[in-house]
Amino acid sequence: MSLLPPAAEPKRVMASDGVPLATYDLGDPDAPVVLAVHGFASSAYANWIVTGWVRELERAGFRVIALDQRGHGSSGKPHEPGAYSMPQLVTDVQTVLDAYLVDEAAYVGYSLGARVGWHAALGTTHAITRAVLGGIPDGDPLTRFQVDEAKAYAAGSAPLTDRLTQAYVSMAEGIPGNDLSALIALVEGMRGGEQPDPADPPQQPVLFATGTEDPILAASERLAAAAPGGEFFAIPDRNHFNAPTARAFRTRALEFLRA
Numbered sequence: 001m002s003l004l005p006p007a008a009e010p011k012r013v014m015a016s017d018g019v020p021l022a023t024y025d026l027g028d029p030d031a032p033v034v035l036a037v038h039g040f041a042s043s044a045y046a047n048w049i050v051t052g053w054v055r056e057l058e059r060a061g062f063r064v065i066a067l068d069q070r071g072h073g074s075s076g077k078p079h080e081p082g083a084y085s086m087p088q089l090v091t092d093v094q095t096v097l098d099a100y101l102v103d104e105a106a107y108v109g110y111s112l113g114a115r116v117g118w119h120a121a122l123g124t125t126h127a128i129t130r131a132v133l134g135g136i137p138d139g140d141p142l143t144r145f146q147v148d149e150a151k152a153y154a155a156g157s158a159p160l161t162d163r164l165t166q167a168y169v170s171m172a173e174g175i176p177g178n179d180l181s182a183l184i185a186l187v188e189g190m191r192g193g194e195q196p197d198p199a200d201p202p203q204q205p206v207l208f209a210t211g212t213e214d215p216i217l218a219a220s221e222r223l224a225a226a227a228p229g230g231e232f233f234a235i236p237d238r239n240h241f242n243a244p245t246a247r248a249f250r251t252r253a254l255e256f257l258r259a
Contacts, residue, residue, distance in 0.1 A: 005049050010074045013099040015092050019083065022074035023096055024066040026054050031063040033102050034257065035128075037093065038066075039111030039135065039244075041172040041183055043073030047110060051245045060254050065105070067096050069113070070186075077182035084189030089116045090123060097126045106257050107131040110244050118223075119194060121202035130205040130229075132253045135240050137219035138198060142191045150184045171241065198226035205229040207256040209249055211238030231256070 010022035024044050034057055038047035044066035048054050054064050068075040070092060071084065078084070093116060097105060104127040109117035114136035121128045146165040152158035153169065160166040172183045201223070208224035210217050212234050224232035233252045235243045243249060 005055070007045050008049065010068065013096050015070065015076075015088075015095055017083065017088070019070050019076035019078060021070065021076070021092055021096060022068040023099070024049075025063070025100065026066065027058040027063040028061075029063060031061055033100075033105040034062045034064050035093065035097065035102075035105045035107050036064055036066040037069065037107070037109040037113030037116055038072065039109075039113050040186075041072070041168070041175060041178060042110075043068050043175065043177075045073065046175060047113070047244055048108075051250075052247075053108070053244070053250060056250055056254060057257075060258065062106075062257070065096065065100055065102070067092070069116070071179070071182040073177070077179040079179075079181050079185050081185045081189035084186040086116070086119055086190065086194040090120045093120045094126065103127060104129055108134075108253065108257075109136075110134040111136070111240065115196060118196045118202060121204055121206070122200065128202075128204060130207075130257065130259075131202065132207045132209065132256060133223075134209045134235075134249065134253075135211070135214065135216065135220070135243055136196065136208065136223060137216035138196050138223055139219065140192065140195050141216070142187050145187050145191070147184060147188045147191075150180075150187075154180045154184060196223055198223060201227040201230070203228060205231070205256075205259070207231050207233060207253060209233040209235055209243070209252065211235040211240060211243040211246075213237060213239040214243065216240065 114133035210220035224230040
C-alpha cells in the first residue's frame with residue numbers, strides 16, 4: 001500500500017494560446033484561496049501535495065488551487081520555445097484565476113513558480129494579496145544551461161558534460177511523466193526574458209524563503225530587502241531541491257499567510 005497521498009483528478013483550463021492547463025481545486029470552496037505554483041521540472045502533485053503543503057493549508061482554513069505549469073505534470077507540453085515566456089506563464093496564472101472566478105488570492109510559488117509569482121504580483125489584473133516566494137534569485141539562472149548539449153542528449157546522440165545542465169536534466173528525468181524535450185524548450189524560450197528587478201518589486205507583503213545551503217541565498221535576501229513589504233526566512237539546512245519538503249518552511253509560510 002502506498003503511503004503517498006492520492007493524485008487528484010485535474011480540471012482542464014484552456015490557456016490563451018490553446019495549451020491545456022491541468023488545475024486542482026482542493027479544500028473548502030468558500031475558504032480564502034491560495035494559488036500554488038510549482039518549480040521547474042516538478043508538478044502540483046510533487047511540489048505541494050506529496051510534501052504536505054496542501055494538507056496543512058487546508059487544515060489552516062484555506063482553499064488551494066494548484067496549477068501544473070505548461071510543460072509540466074498533466075498540462076500540455078509544447079516543444080516550441082516560443083510557447084514559453086514569462087508573460088505567457090503570467091497569463092496562464094490569470095487564466096486559471098479567471099476560470100475559477102477568483103477575484104482575490106494569496107500566492108505560493110517555488111523556484112520557477114516563485115519567479116512567475118513575482119511578475120504576477122506586479123501585473124495581474126486580479127488581487128494577489130500576499131505571496132510566499134521560495135527559492136527565487138535575481139538575475140537569469142538559465143544563462144549557463146547548455147541548450148544545444150541538452151538537445152543532443154535528448155536525441156540520444158551525445159552525453160552531458162556541463163555540470164549545471166546535467167543537474168537540471170537529472171532533475172527533469174527523475175520525475176515520471178516529464179517530457180525532457182518540452183522542458184528544454186521551456187529553458188530555451190525563457191532565457192534572456194523578463195527577470196525579477198529589485199528596482200521594481202511587488203508592493204504586497206511578500207515572504208521570501210531560501211535554504212541556507214542554496215547558492216542563491218544572498219540573491220534571495222537582496223530581493224527581500226528591495227521589496228517594501230518583504231520578509232526573509234532562511235530555511236535551515238536545506239538546498240534548492242529539498243527546501244519545499246522542510247516543515248520549518250511550511251510553518252513559517254502558514255504564519256505569514258494567516259497574518
